[in-house]
Amino acid sequence: MRLGVDFGTTRTTVAAVDRGNYPVVAFHDEEDDVRDYIPSLVALDGDHPVFGFLARDLALEGVPHLRSMKRFLADTATTTTTTVRLGNRDLNLLGLVTGFLAEVAHAVRTSSSIAEIPEDEPLEAVVGVPAHAHSGQRFLTLEAFHRAGFTVVGMLNEPSAAGLEYTHRHASTVTSRRDRILVYDLGGGTFDASLVAVDGAVHEVLGSRGNNLLGGDDFDVVLAQLVAHTARTTAGDLGERKWTALIDAAREAKESLSPQSRFLTLDVDDRPVSVSAADFYEAARPLIASTIQTMELLIRDDEADAGAASGTATADLAGIYVVGGGSELPAIPRALRERYGRRVHRSPHTGASTAIGLALSADPDAGYTLRERLSRGVGVFRERESGSLVSFDMILSPQMRVSTSKSVTATRAYRAAHNIGWFRFVEYTTTDVDGVPRGAVMPIGEVIMPFDPLIQGLDDTVDLRAIEVRRTEDGPMIEERYTVDPHGIVEVSLTDLDTGFVLTRSLAGKGL
Ligand SMILES: Nc1ncnc2c1ncn2[C@@H]1O[C@H](COP(=O)(O)OP(=O)(O)OP(=O)(O)O)[C@@H](O)[C@H]1O
Ligand SMILES: [Mg+2]
Structure with missing residues (x-):
C-alpha cells in the first residue's frame, strides 16, 4: 500500500494511493465518530503512554499529556536519547514519536476507511517535514517512521507537497506566463511559504521560507491572553491547569469562528467571558502580518535571484495556495485577498493538502517530478x-x-x-x-x-x-x-x- 503521511504538530493526516485517486484516510475516534486525522498527542494512562484519540480523551480528563511532539524534534539539541517529562516520568522523545506513528500505522491497517491491510504488506510512505527542518530533525523523523514499521520511500518538504496538490487540482490556472505558485501553509506549529515553478509535470521549488515557531497554536495563546486580560486575570494567577484549560477552550472557540461570527465566549475559571472577533483579529494581526512579511521576503529573494524588477514575481504568480488548518481562520484569507486579490485560492481540504500531495508523489503512475532546493x-x-x-x-x-x-x-x-x-x-x-x-x-x-x-x-x-x-x-x-x-x-x-x-x-x- 502506498501512502502520503503528514505528521503534523497537532494533527496527523494520511492520504492513500488508490488507482489514480488520492483519498484522505478517515479514522474512527473513541466515540466511533469519523475523523480525517489522528490527533498528534501522547497521554499517560496510568504508567504507560497512549496515543491519538485515546490520548485526546484522557487529556480532556486532565491526565498528563504531551502536545506538539513535532516541535521538540525541531530543537537542535534533540538527539535519539533526549527525554521529555510526562507526568512524573521522563520518557524518550524518539520512543514517544515512534509509539505515536506505530499507532497511526496500526489504525491505517485495521480501523480506517481503506480496506484492512495484512501485516505482511508493507506501508510504503512518502512523509513530510517542514521545509526548514534541519538535518537532525529529518534524521529523527525518518528514524521514527522506520521504527514504527513504515517503509519510507520518500521525504518531501511539506509545502512542496501542497504545491503538487495545487497543480493536480488547478492545472488550468498555470500558464506559460503565470507559471509559479506560492504555497502559504499555516499549520498548528509551523508556517512555511514556498515558491514552486511548474512546467508540465515538473515542479521545481524555487525557494522556501518559514518559521518553525509560528502556527495556529500561537493564535490560541493570543486569544487566551485576550480573554484572560478581559477577565482581569493572567496565566500566572490562573495556574497551569486552568491556563491549559483556557488554551483548549480558545482553540475550540477559534475553530468554530465563521466569517460572520461577531463574538467568542469562553469560560475562564468557570465564568463565561466574551470578547469580540474584531478584537481577537486585531490582537492576532502581528502574527498574520509576520506570515505575509515572510512571503514578501520569499518573493523578493526570487526577484533578486532573477535580477528582476520589484513586483514582477508577484505578477508571475498563477495562484497563492492557502493550506494548513491554521489558515481556516477567516481573518487569514481576508488579509491575503486584501494584498493579492483574486489569485488567492483556499484548498478545499486545508488540513489534508500536504498529505494528498505526499500521496501524489508516492504514486509512480502520477508522473510528477519534483525538484527541491x-x-x-x-x-x-x-x-x-x-x-x-x-x-x-x-x-x-x-x-x-x-x-x-x-x-x-x-x-x-x-x-x-x-x-x-x-x-x-x-x-x-x-x-x-x-x-x-x-x-x-x-x-x-x-x-x-x-x-x-x-x-x-x-x-x-x-x-x-x-x-x-x-x-x-x-x-x-x-x-x-x-x-x-x-x-x-x-x-x-x-x-x-x-x-x-x-x-x-x-x-x-x-x-x-
Ligand atoms: N476551523 C478552523 N479555524 C481555525 N483554525 C483551525 C480550524 N481547524 C483547524 N484549525 C487550526 O489548524 C491547526 C492545525 O492545522 P494542521 O492540521 O494543518 O496543522 P499540523 O499539520 O498539525 O501542524 P504543522 O503543519 O505545523 O506541523 C491548529 O492550530 C488548529 O487549531
Ligand atoms: Mg501540516
Missing part, C-alpha cells in the same frame, strides 16, 4: 590565524538544488594552514549582506580534523581538543565533500589527499 544554508565556523580568530564560510546555499531521488555533492579543496582544523558546522536560514548568517542559526556538528600526519597517527584515546592550534607551512591538500541525501540530510567527509586520512560525519545534530 535545500531551503536552509550550511556553513562552518573555523579557526584562522593560530586559532585566535574564527571565520565563517558559507558552504551550501539555501538556493542549492537538491534531489528527492539521489544524493547531491559539493566539494572544495585547499592546502591546510594549521596543524588541526576545528570545524563548527551550522545550519542557518538567511545571511546578511556580508555573508554572515542571521536569523535562526543552529549548530549541527563539530569536527576536529588532524592535518598534521603525526596527529593523524595518534590513537582514538587522545583528546584532540587539548592540542594547541598552530599555523603550519606546506600543509596537506584537504578535500571537503558535502553530500545532501534524498531526504535532505547533510554529511561531510574531510579527506587528506596526501595521506588518505578520512573523517566522515553526518551533520544530523549532536550525538547522533
Whole structure:
C-alpha cells in the first residue's frame, strides 16, 4: 500500500494511493465518530503512554499529556536519547514519536476507511517535514517512521507537497506566463511559504521560507491572553491547569469562528467571558502580518535571484495556495485577498493538502517530478590565524538544488594552514549582506580534523581538543565533500589527499 503521511504538530493526516485517486484516510475516534486525522498527542494512562484519540480523551480528563511532539524534534539539541517529562516520568522523545506513528500505522491497517491491510504488506510512505527542518530533525523523523514499521520511500518538504496538490487540482490556472505558485501553509506549529515553478509535470521549488515557531497554536495563546486580560486575570494567577484549560477552550472557540461570527465566549475559571472577533483579529494581526512579511521576503529573494524588477514575481504568480488548518481562520484569507486579490485560492481540504500531495508523489503512475532546493544554508565556523580568530564560510546555499531521488555533492579543496582544523558546522536560514548568517542559526556538528600526519597517527584515546592550534607551512591538500541525501540530510567527509586520512560525519545534530 502506498501512502502520503503528514505528521503534523497537532494533527496527523494520511492520504492513500488508490488507482489514480488520492483519498484522505478517515479514522474512527473513541466515540466511533469519523475523523480525517489522528490527533498528534501522547497521554499517560496510568504508567504507560497512549496515543491519538485515546490520548485526546484522557487529556480532556486532565491526565498528563504531551502536545506538539513535532516541535521538540525541531530543537537542535534533540538527539535519539533526549527525554521529555510526562507526568512524573521522563520518557524518550524518539520512543514517544515512534509509539505515536506505530499507532497511526496500526489504525491505517485495521480501523480506517481503506480496506484492512495484512501485516505482511508493507506501508510504503512518502512523509513530510517542514521545509526548514534541519538535518537532525529529518534524521529523527525518518528514524521514527522506520521504527514504527513504515517503509519510507520518500521525504518531501511539506509545502512542496501542497504545491503538487495545487497543480493536480488547478492545472488550468498555470500558464506559460503565470507559471509559479506560492504555497502559504499555516499549520498548528509551523508556517512555511514556498515558491514552486511548474512546467508540465515538473515542479521545481524555487525557494522556501518559514518559521518553525509560528502556527495556529500561537493564535490560541493570543486569544487566551485576550480573554484572560478581559477577565482581569493572567496565566500566572490562573495556574497551569486552568491556563491549559483556557488554551483548549480558545482553540475550540477559534475553530468554530465563521466569517460572520461577531463574538467568542469562553469560560475562564468557570465564568463565561466574551470578547469580540474584531478584537481577537486585531490582537492576532502581528502574527498574520509576520506570515505575509515572510512571503514578501520569499518573493523578493526570487526577484533578486532573477535580477528582476520589484513586483514582477508577484505578477508571475498563477495562484497563492492557502493550506494548513491554521489558515481556516477567516481573518487569514481576508488579509491575503486584501494584498493579492483574486489569485488567492483556499484548498478545499486545508488540513489534508500536504498529505494528498505526499500521496501524489508516492504514486509512480502520477508522473510528477519534483525538484527541491535545500531551503536552509550550511556553513562552518573555523579557526584562522593560530586559532585566535574564527571565520565563517558559507558552504551550501539555501538556493542549492537538491534531489528527492539521489544524493547531491559539493566539494572544495585547499592546502591546510594549521596543524588541526576545528570545524563548527551550522545550519542557518538567511545571511546578511556580508555573508554572515542571521536569523535562526543552529549548530549541527563539530569536527576536529588532524592535518598534521603525526596527529593523524595518534590513537582514538587522545583528546584532540587539548592540542594547541598552530599555523603550519606546506600543509596537506584537504578535500571537503558535502553530500545532501534524498531526504535532505547533510554529511561531510574531510579527506587528506596526501595521506588518505578520512573523517566522515553526518551533520544530523549532536550525538547522533
Ligand atoms: N476551523 C478552523 N479555524 C481555525 N483554525 C483551525 C480550524 N481547524 C483547524 N484549525 C487550526 O489548524 C491547526 C492545525 O492545522 P494542521 O492540521 O494543518 O496543522 P499540523 O499539520 O498539525 O501542524 P504543522 O503543519 O505545523 O506541523 C491548529 O492550530 C488548529 O487549531
Ligand atoms: Mg501540516
